[in-house]
Amino acid sequence: MTSISRQRSRRSAQYPLASIAPYGPDNTFATKLVVSVLERPGQREPAAMRTWTTHAVDVRHDPTIAAGVADFLREYGVKHAVTSDRIMGCLHQEGIDYPMGRNCPRCPFWAGIDRFTHEPRRVPAPTLSPSQILTTLSRDASIQPAEALASAESHREALIEPLLSALDRGVANPASASIREANLFSYALYLLAKWREPRAYQYVIRWLSLPEEKPFEIGGDIVTQDGARILAAVCDGDLTPIKNLILNRDADQYGRGAGVTALALLAAWAEIPREPVVEYFLWLAEEGLEREPNQVWDSLVAESADIEALVVFPALRRAYRDGLADPQSMAPEELVKVESAPPGRMLEAVRERQPPIDDVAVATSWWAAFGKDSAHDAVEEDWNNERRLLEPEEPYRAPTKVGRNEPCPCGSGKKFKRCCGR
Numbered sequence: 001m002t003s004i005s006r007q008r009s010r011r012s013a014q015y016p017l018a019s020i021a022p023y024g025p026d027n028t029f030a031t032k033l034v035v036s037v038l039e040r041p042g043q044r045e046p047a048a049m050r051t052w053t054t055h056a057v058d059v060r061h062d063p064t065i066a067a068g069v070a071d072f073l074r075e076y077g078v079k080h081a082v083t084s085d086r087i088m089g090c091l092h093q094e095g096i097d098y099p100m101g102r103n104c105p106r107c108p109f110w111a112g113i114d115r116f117t118h119e120p121r122r123v124p125a126p127t128l129s130p131s132q133i134l135t136t137l138s139r140d141a142s143i144q145p146a147e148a149l150a151s152a153e154s155h156r157e158a159l160i161e162p163l164l165s166a167l168d169r170g171v172a173n174p175a176s177a178s179i180r181e182a183n184l185f186s187y188a189l190y191l192l193a194k195w196r197e198p199r200a201y202q203y204v205i206r207w208l209s210l211p212e213e214k215p216f217e218i219g220g221d222i223v224t225q226d227g228a229r230i231l232a233a234v235c236d237g238d239l240t241p242i243k244n245l246i247l248n249r250d251a252d253q254y255g256r257g258a259g260v261t262a263l264a265l266l267a268a269w270a271e272i273p274r275e276p277v278v279e280y281f282l283w284l285a286e287e288g289l290e291r292e293p294n295q296v297w298d299s300l301v302a303e304s305a306d307i308e309a310l311v312v313f314p315a316l317r318r319a320y321r322d323g324l325a326d327p328q329s330m331a332p333e334e335l336v337k338v339e340s341a342p343p344g345r346m347l348e349a350v351r352e353r354q355p356p357i358d359d360v361a362v363a364t365s366w367w368a369a370f371g372k373d374s375a376h377d378a379v380e381e382d383w384n385n386e387r388r389l390l391e392p393e394e395p396y397r398a399p400t401k402v403g404r405n406e407p408c409p410c411g412s413g414k415k416f417k418r419c420c421g422r
Contacts, residue, residue, distance in 0.1 A: 014080040015040055016047070018073055021084045022060055023091035026109040027118045032091040033059040035069055037076045048076055053091075089115030100269040101196070101233075101356030126151035130158040137187040138180040144370050149360050152191060160197060163188035167203035174210060174218035185218055189230050190360045198236035205231070205241045208255035209248055215255045223254050225366060226357070228261030233356055237272065239263065243280070249290060257299030260284075264303035268350040278309040285315035291324060298329040305330070305338045306350045313339065 016039045022030035032053045036046035050072050052065045059065055073081060090107040098104045103111040114121050128136065128151040136148035152159055163184075170177050170185035177185065192200040207215055208227055215223045222230075235242060245251060245259040263281075267274040280288075281304050289296060297319055304312045313335050319325045320332045338346055357363045364370075 016076055016078045018076075018078040018081040019084075020069065020081055021088045022086075023089060024058075024087045025091065025107045027087050027113075030059045030087050031055050033065060033069070035072055037073075037078060048072075086118065087115075095268070095270050095351045097270070099271045100351060101358055123153050124150055126154040130155045130162070133159065134162055134184065138184045140179050140183060140369070142369055144361055144364065146361055149187075149191075152360075156195060159191070160195070160199070163192055164197075164199055164203065167192070167200060167207070170218045171203055171206045171210070174207075174214050177218050182218055182220075186220070186222060186364075187360070189219065189222060190226070190357060190363055193226075193230040193233035193357045194360055194363075196233055196236070198234055198238075200234045201236065201238070201241065204234055205245055208258050209245055209251040210255065211250050211252055213252055215252050223252075223258065226363065227255065227258035228265055229354055229357055229363075231258055231262040232265040232269070232271070235262070235266070239266075239272070246284070246296065247288065253295040257295040260296060260299040260303050264307045264350070265354055267307050268347050268354075269356060274307060274347075277307065278304075278311060281307075281309050282312045282315065285312050285319060289324075291322065293324050293326065297325045301325045301335075302330050305334060306346055308338060308343065308346050310339060 016037050019036050019038075021034050021036075023032040023034065024030040032051060034049065034051050037048040039047045050068075052059055052062075052068060054062055054065065056062075090104045090110045092098055092104045092106060094100050094102075094104075098106075112121055113119070128148055133148045133152050133155060136145045139145070166181070166184045166188040170181060170188075188200075189204070204227075207219060208223070208231065215227070219227070231242065242259045242262055246256050246263075248256060260281075263272075263277050266272045267277040281300060284300055285304075289300070300312075301316050301319070303309075304316060316325065316335065317332060320327060
């Protein structure tokens with residue numbers, strides 16, 4: 001037996017394994033205890049989970065809760081339990097009790113506090129000036145400008161106006177923008193989205209409202225990859241411009257589709273209530289959209305599935321029959337899978353797959369120019385190294401990257417972003 005096999009055998013002997021984590025409004029008083037059971041190594045979702053809450057005493061010292069936890073562990077035959085020695089942060093759930101990417105309004109103590117160390121999160125001291133950052137972000141480089149992106153956090157106030165100007169120039173002349181202008185335009189989109197800058201909203205709307213492929217002239221595949229995430233991040237709750245974009249038949253169809261996706265993301269992130277978005281999607285499907293096939297219909301189908309808007313499904317099935325929605329983008333059978341899935345499963349997947357932008361280096365790691373220097377490919381390389389240890393006789397060769405709007409290489413007939421790229 002290899003050393004790796006022995007390690008895996010020892011790990012398996014500890015299962016079922018339970019994690020016991022306390023949560024509270026600050027780092028001294030726990031009001032919520034979450035116990036999760038994993039049945040095997042590598043399991044992503046717990047086989048069972050139970051929560052206890054009380055505001056009378058600290059949950060860690062409540063004898064009734066302790067007895068309940070013991071019964072729960074016995075019920076699932078837990079062999080090993082890992083208990084956190086400190087409170088693991090806010091007791092409310094991001095994306096459910098408060099918007100993703102924001103601070104919990106009911107637990108202000110945890111704003112800017114690392115939940116593992118209980119120390120304030122520190123922003124690294126900048127090594128570049130604002131002018132150096134702008135110059136670096138304008139370059140056509142083969143590696144990510146990590147130093148510039150890290151320094152940008154400390155110069156936010158000084159950078160916002162130049163980045164807004166970069167968006168304004170790019171939208172005004174998308175076809176004639178130089179490579180340097182296009183690079184700065186792209187980074188401006190991501191940085192302003194990360195900072196949730198509402199002044200960027202008008203420029204993002206103007207960008208996605210450009211006609212006939214023009215959004216791609218200045219933003220490239222950002223339109224389809226992250227246009228919706230950027231739009232949702234900067235809208236500051238004002239949905240009217242997004243709805244106008246969706247109905248704007250002069251705008252590029254992918255820009256309009258990004259508007260549909262942005263509404264779904266806002267609902268998934270808990271930025272806005274889900275029910276009004278479902279009602280709006282139903283109106284779009286029944287009477288709001290033009291009765292001709294385009295990307296807007298495909299986005300409406302996909303996003304209705306993602307936010308579990310089941311009431312819209314009958315109208316979407318009519319759209320399939322009328323030839324309005326492309327079954328290669330998303331097959332009608334996918335709607336049946338959503339209907340039969342546990343409630344909340346799709347919404348949870350959306351939050352995991354398309355969270356708010358909080359790390360520009362990670363969010364832009366798919367850019368083709370970066371190759372093996374991106375954060376995404378660094379993770380891929382770690383996995384490749386592990387495979388080489390397990391299978392040294394056949395070195396792993398990474399497959400060619402597939403664009404999200406290209407046919408999926410698995411042969412399903414769907415676009416990559418709606419199949420293996422989800």
